[in-house]
Amino acid sequence: MTEFFGIPAPVLFGQLLLGLINGAFYAILSLGLAVIFGLLNIINFTHGAQYMMGAFTAWMLLNWLGLGYWWALLLAPLLVGASGILIERLLLKRLAGLDHLYGLLLTFGLALVIQGLYRDAFGSTGLPYAIPAELRGGQNLGFMFLPNYRAWVVVVSLAVCLATWLVIEKTRLGSYLRAATENPTLVQAMGVDVPKMVTLTYGFGVALAAFAGVLAAPIYQVSPLMGADLIIVVFAVVVIGGMGSILGSIVTGFGLGVIEGLTKVFWPEASSTVIFVIMAIVLLLRPAGLFGRAG
C-alpha cells in the first residue's frame, strides 16, 4: 500500500476530505464575517452566537412547530438574519464612525448575553437533532465511508460561497457594495441608500452564520456553547485570509480545514492549536493576511 510519512494513502485521502468538510463551516462563517467587516468595519463577535442561534432555531422549528430540516434551512437564516437587522438598527448603527474597539466590545458583550440566555433556557449539554431522512446513510468510497450528509454540507457550502462571491464581485448590487466600502459619502451622493444597504448587509452576514448553524445541527451537539469555541478559530481564519477579503476568507476557510485535518492524523494533540500557529506566522510575514491589501 502506498504510504506518505508512514500514513497509508487511503487514510490520508479520508482525512483530506474530512478537512475539506470542516473547512466548509469555516468558509461560510468567515465569509459572513468578511462581508460584515468589509462594509460595516465592524468585527462581529456575535457571529458565533448567531451560528448557535441558527442551530437552535432549527431545533425549535422542529420541536415546537413540526417544521423539518429543509424548512429550517430556509427559515432559520431569515429569522436570525432579521434579529441581526434589529441589532444593527438599534445598536450597531450608533457606533458608526467610532473606533473598531467599540463595535468589538458591543458585539462581544451581546454574544455573552445571548449565550447566557440560551444556556439558562436549554442547559449546557445540548439537544438532539437528527439528520434528515433524505440524507441518511453514506457511500463507500473505497478509502473511506462518506456520510451523505457530509457530502451535502460540502456541496451546499461551496455553492453558497461561490454565489456570494459572484454577487459581490460580478453584479451591479455588488459594485454598489464595494463602492460603499471605499467611499460611503460619494455613493450616498449618487442616490444609493447606503444606511439601508449597510443594514441589509449585516442581516445577510448574520443569515450566513445561521445557515451554517442549521447545517451543523445534525452533526454537532446543538448546545449554547457550540459557537463560542468555533468563533475564535473562524477569526483566525479571517485574519489569515486578510480582513474583509471575500475570496480570501473562502480559500483560507477550506485550506485551514484541510491543514487542521492533517494535524489530527500526525499530531492530534496539537490540532486545536495549529491554526493559531499559522496565524502567528502569517501575521509576522504578511501582516495584512494572505489575500489582504496592505495599508
Next chain:
Amino acid sequence: MRTKTTLLAAAAVLALGQALPALADFTGGKVRIGVLNDQSSLYADITGRGSVVAAQMAVEDFGGKVKGAPIEVTFADHQNKPDVGSNVARQWYDTDGVDVIVDVPTSSVALAINEVTREKNKVFLVSGAATSDLTGAKCSPNTVHWTYDTWALANGTGSAIVQTGGDSWFFLTADYAFGHALERDTAAVVTKNGGKVLGAVRHPLNNPDFSSYLLQAQGSKAKIIGLANAGGDTINSIKQAAEFGIVAGGQNLAGLLVFISDVHGLGLQTAQGLILTESFYWDLNDSTRAWSKRFAERMNGRVPTMVQAGVYAAVTHYLKALDALGADGDGKAVVEKMKAMPTDDPLFGKGEIRKDGRKLHPMYLFEVKKPAESKGPWDYYKLKATIPADKAFRPLAEGNCPLAQ
C-alpha cells in the same frame, strides 16, 4: 464584613447563652460550604447549578444548623481551569471563611484543589472529578472522593464489555489528566481480562469534530472504541460515530463516562444500547425517586446526575461528622471523623469511607433503553448488573496511597 458577621454571631450566641461553648469551635461562628464547579461550560449540566441545589438541600434537610452554628452554601465557577480554581480556593480559605470545598469536576482542577486544601488543612469532598489518583498516588488526609472514579468506571464498563467478547480496544481520549487516567485504568482492566489495546488517539478538550479520530479508530479494526472523554466530547463522538456508520460496520462504542444528562442530550434514538457505569440513578428505589423528585422541582424538571447526588450525600455526611465532632477548624480531624463514622444516606445507602479517602458503595452497570422501552421523560436506563461495594473500587493496596500503608 467578616468581623461584622462574627460580631453578630457572637451577639446571637450571648443571647442564646447555652450554645456558646459549641459555637466557639466553628471558625467564624458558622459552617461555610463552597461548591466549586463548572457553572457555564461543558460540564455545567452534570455539575453546575444542580450541585449547588443539592448542597443546599443537604443543608436544609440537616436543619440549617450544626450545634446552633448556621450553615451557608456559596459557589463559584472554575471554568475548568486549574489556575482559576486554585485562586478561588485560596481566596475562599484565606479570606472568606470557607471550611469545605465540594464537587470540583475536571480532574486537573480537582488535583490542584486537593493540594491547596491539604496545605490549608481544610476539607475537600470530591464528587465531580474522576481521576483515581485522588485516592491513589495523590491521596490526601483532607480529601474524600465520593461518587465514582476512573478505576470504578473502567472496572464496571470495561470488564463487562471484555467478558462479552469485546476484546480488542482503541481509545479516543480527552487530552488531560482525566482522559489519561481513564484510558490507563481501562487499558489495565482490558489487559487483565485477556483483551488487548490496539491504539489510542488523544484529542483536545471541547473538540467539536471527531470524524478524523473516528476514522483512525475505524482503521485500527478494534472491536471496541473506548471513549475516554466526557460531556460534550462524548456526545459529539457518539453522534458522529452513528453518522460514519461505525456501529453498522461492526465496531462498538464503549462510553466510559456517560451521565444521564448526556443521554438526554443525545436522545434515545442515538444513545440506545450504550453500556455505562454509574453509582446513582434517579429511578433506583423509592428513596432515590423521592429525593430526585424534590430536586427536579427546583431544576426545571431535570433529574439529578450521580455527581449532584454525590454532592448531597457527601455534604450530609460531612455535617454529621461536624455534629459529632463539634468543631470544623481542623480539616484533617474532620475527615478522620468522617472515615470513622459509617455513612448512611437516602441516595447511596449504607457505606463507608476507606483510609485513602475512597467512599465505598455499589456501582451499577446500565444499558440505555430503546425509544420504545422508555415510558416517560428521563426513563432511560435498564439495570444490567450491580457491582457490590467491595468489588466496585480499586483495592486499597493497589492504589499506592501513602495513607494506606
